[in-house]
Amino acid sequence: MAYDLEFEKPLAELEKKIIALQRKGDRLKPDEYKQLQDTERELRRRTEEIYKNLSSWETVQVARHKDRPYSEDYIRLMCEDFFELHGDRSFSDDHAIVAGPAKLGDEHVMLVCHQKGRDMKEKQFRNLGMPHPEGYRKAGRLMQQAEKFGFPVICLIDTPGAFLGLADEERGQSEAIAANLHLMARLQLPIIAVVIGEGGSGGALAIGVADRILMLEYSIYTVAMPEASASILWRDKGFAPQAAEAMRISAKELKAIDLVDELIPEPLGGAHHNYRLAADNLKVALLKNLAELKMLPVDELLERRYQKFRNIGKFGIASESLTAPY
Amino acid sequence: MAKEAADPPTSTSSNTQARPALPSGNLVVKCIRCKEILIAREWEKNLKVCSRCNYHFKLSAYERIELLVDPDSFVELDADIVSVDPLHFVSRTKDEVQAYVTKLNDERKNVGLNEAVVIGHATIEQLPLALAIMDFRFIGGSMGSAVGEKITRAIELGIEKRIPVLISSASGGARMQEGLYSLMQMAKTSAALAKLGEAKIPYFSLLTDPTTGGVTASFAMLGDVILAEPGALVCFTGPRVIEQFMHVKPPEINSEFVLQHGMIDAVVHRRDLRQALARLIRMYSPGILEKNSQEFVQHIGESDGLRPGI
Numbered sequence: 303m304a305y306d307l308e309f310e311k312p313l314a315e316l317e318k319k320i321i322a323l324q325r326k327g328d329r330l331k332p333d334e335y336k337q338l339q340d341t342e343r344e345l346r347r348r349t350e351e352i353y354k355n356l357s358s359w360e361t362v363q364v365a366r367h368k369d370r371p372y373s374e375d376y377i378r379l380m381c382e383d384f385f386e387l388h389g390d391r392s393f394s395d396d397h398a399i400v401a402g403p404a405k406l407g408d409e410h411v412m413l414v415c416h417q418k419g420r421d422m423k424e425k426q427f428r429n430l431g432m433p434h435p436e437g438y439r440k441a442g443r444l445m446q447q448a449e450k451f452g453f454p455v456i457c458l459i460d461t462p463g464a465f466l467g468l469a470d471e472e473r474g475q476s477e478a479i480a481a482n483l484h485l486m487a488r489l490q491l492p493i494i495a496v497v498i499g500e501g502g503s504g505g506a507l508a509i510g511v512a513d514r515i516l517m518l519e520y521s522i523y524t525v526a527m528p529e530a531s532a533s534i535l536w537r538d539k540g541f542a543p544q545a546a547e548a549m550r551i552s553a554k555e556l557k558a559i560d561l562v563d564e565l566i567p568e569p570l571g572g573a574h575h576n577y578r579l580a581a582d583n584l585k586v587a588l589l590k591n592l593a594e595l596k597m598l599p600v601d602e603l604l605e606r607r608y609q610k611f612r613n614i615g616k617f618g619i620a621s622e623s624l625t626a627p628y
Numbered sequence: 629m630a631k632e633a634a635d636p637p638t639s640t641s642s643n644t645q646a647r648p649a650l651p652s653g654n655l656v657v658k659c660i661r662c663k664e665i666l667i668a669r670e671w672e673k674n675l676k677v678c679s680r681c682n683y684h685f686k687l688s689a690y691e692r693i694e695l696l697v698d699p700d701s702f703v704e705l706d707a708d709i710v711s712v713d714p715l716h717f718v719s720r721t722k723d724e725v726q727a728y729v730t731k732l733n734d735e736r737k738n739v740g741l742n743e744a745v746v747i748g749h750a751t752i753e754q755l756p757l758a759l760a761i762m763d764f765r766f767i768g769g770s771m772g773s774a775v776g777e778k779i780t781r782a783i784e785l786g787i788e789k790r791i792p793v794l795i796s797s798a799s800g801g802a803r804m805q806e807g808l809y810s811l812m813q814m815a816k817t818s819a820a821l822a823k824l825g826e827a828k829i830p831y832f833s834l835l836t837d838p839t840t841g842g843v844t845a846s847f848a849m850l851g852d853v854i855l856a857e858p859g860a861l862v863c864f865t866g867p868r869v870i871e872q873f874m875h876v877k878p879p880e881i882n883s884e885f886v887l888q889h890g891m892i893d894a895v896v897h898r899r900d901l902r903q904a905l906a907r908l909i910r911m912y913s914p915g916i917l918e919k920n921s922q923e924f925v926q927h928i929g930e931s932d933g934l935r936p937g938i
Binding site: 464466470471473474477479480481484487488503508511526531533534535538541544545550556559561608611612615616 | 806812820886
């Protein structure tokens with residue numbers, strides 16, 4: 303049950319063996335007991351081995367795992383209190399964004415999170431975690447409110463991307479995202495963004511301009527979902543695995559090129575194997591970073607945030623000037 | 629300004645009339661929208677606008693600059709900034725293997741530009757401004773690190789010299805080949821604009837055909853005033869992605885559509901753009917101008933421009 307991904311086949315077999323042995327319960331013979339222990343050890347070892355060497359595309363599958371904890375799971379496990387607030391005050395409430403004030407340890411924070419749905423009905427309700435413009439406007443509204451009341455902002459990112467529909471164009475998806483980038487760049491409070499699953503495109507960045515960008519170990523963050531990139535590059539979304547590898551979208555690869563500040567370790571085999579441990583790890587990382595950021599005077603915080611994004615990018619200087627106009 | 633679309637100001641003063649774009653060599657040109665056959669010379673005189681359907685053809689960055697700014701006032705900056713290949717990106721499909729570096733070299737050779745944006749400063753009716761003009765021919769005008777850096781520098785030039793900033797967009801969005809670096813350019817350019825806003829310096833955004841994806845969802849939509857050329861594709865989701873995911877022919881989401889839905893300030897015909905910008909600069913920056921205009925024009929003389937004005 304727990305190991306159901308393509309590359310986890312050897313693990314699933316070991317698991318099947320373990321379950322068969324465990325079923326015997328008290329009737330387990332001594333040599334079978336030893337076999338059980340060995341198999342369990344083997345499963346741990348193989349899992350560690352496989353997960354240490356996940357490719358980008360394999361990480362995509364873990365990040366999208368149907369049992370992976372979503373924002374509300376983390377909120378429930380991490381926060382002593384959370385009061386969800388709704389609506390953008392001009393058009394609608396977007397269920398793909400969950401937001402509101404929360405108590406995290408001793409800190410009062412404003413949570414702004416993408417929320418996916420698990421079963422068909424909830425998936426529809428959450429629109430697959432793909433916000434409409436009103437979702438981003440709700441996020442922007444509550445971040446401004448956070449600034450007013452002095453709550454640091456914590457954003458949990460988990461979306462394939464902003465929703466792509468005609469109605470979204472009509473209501474200004476681009477403007478809604480751009481406005482948040484603009485707002486978050488200068489918000490006078492610490493902001494921490496954590497990619498907990500899928501960080502997809504502008505729809506992720508729209509709540510991702512932060513002083514610290516953290517990622518769960520097996521999450522992904524990408525300029526466009528591999529399927530979308532494949533259709534842009536090669537006009538065929540079937541090339542998604544190639545696109546994932548070429549764009550290096552796994553947390554580990556992004557940490558290696560310093561595009562994210564910190565990786566948050568996940569339980570063995572991914573966050574969905576142990577919600578409690580995953581949430582504890584996330585909470586520890588959030589509180590640690592929050593404590594560090596709260597030490598900085600606002601001016602310095604903002605200047606550091608500006609420089610952080612100002613310095614992202616790799617470019618060169620042409621040796622020969624190529625300036626023939628027209 | 630919305631009035632502009634319906635009631636374009638007519639100007640006959642030679643000072644504000646845009647000069648024709650350069651000849652392209654062909655005798656006739658086919659309009660890619662209405663398929664009308666146009667006499668090249670007429671079409672060029674008409675600023676590469678179709679006389680039948682008013683389709684505004686794409687312009688190169690330098691053509692656009694010539695159209696918009698005072699003759700010989702443009703000084704290009706940072707022309708030597710080029711993309712590198714931070715991810716060692718190789719495009720592998722069934723029948724083609726192409727490294728991003730190869731693609732970059734090809735584009736540089738074919739287009740004659742180092743990158744998909746040209747930045748610098750110039751004057752419009754003697755009013756100084758910083759500008760970044762995108763060129764769609766270079767990998768679809770896509771934004772990678774180099775484009776993000778150059779646009780940020782153009783904005784920072786505006787902050788430093790206290791002159792208005794104009795960005796003319798023509799882009800398919802973020803550049804896939806640079807992965808997350810490209811996405812982060814959206815945050816970088818938007819942050820620079822937030823600083824420009826704090827300095828109370830006006831930013832004019834001009835949307836040309838096409839403006840889509842990550843460019844629309846960052847600096848293009850952040851203008852204090854947003855203008856668009858008629859009929860330009862302006863949307864978040866580019867047609868290629870819509871086709872793949874929704875299996876429908878993409879709807880026509882253009883300048884008029886976004887104007888109708890309240891996302892931009894005005895649709896302005898190409899021949900009226902320069903005058904519209906001049907009027908806006910005058911209206912939005914009286915304080916800045918009187919103080920800095922003189923000073924800046926003097927400053928241009930000793931500027932570190934890499935290329936003399938065109």
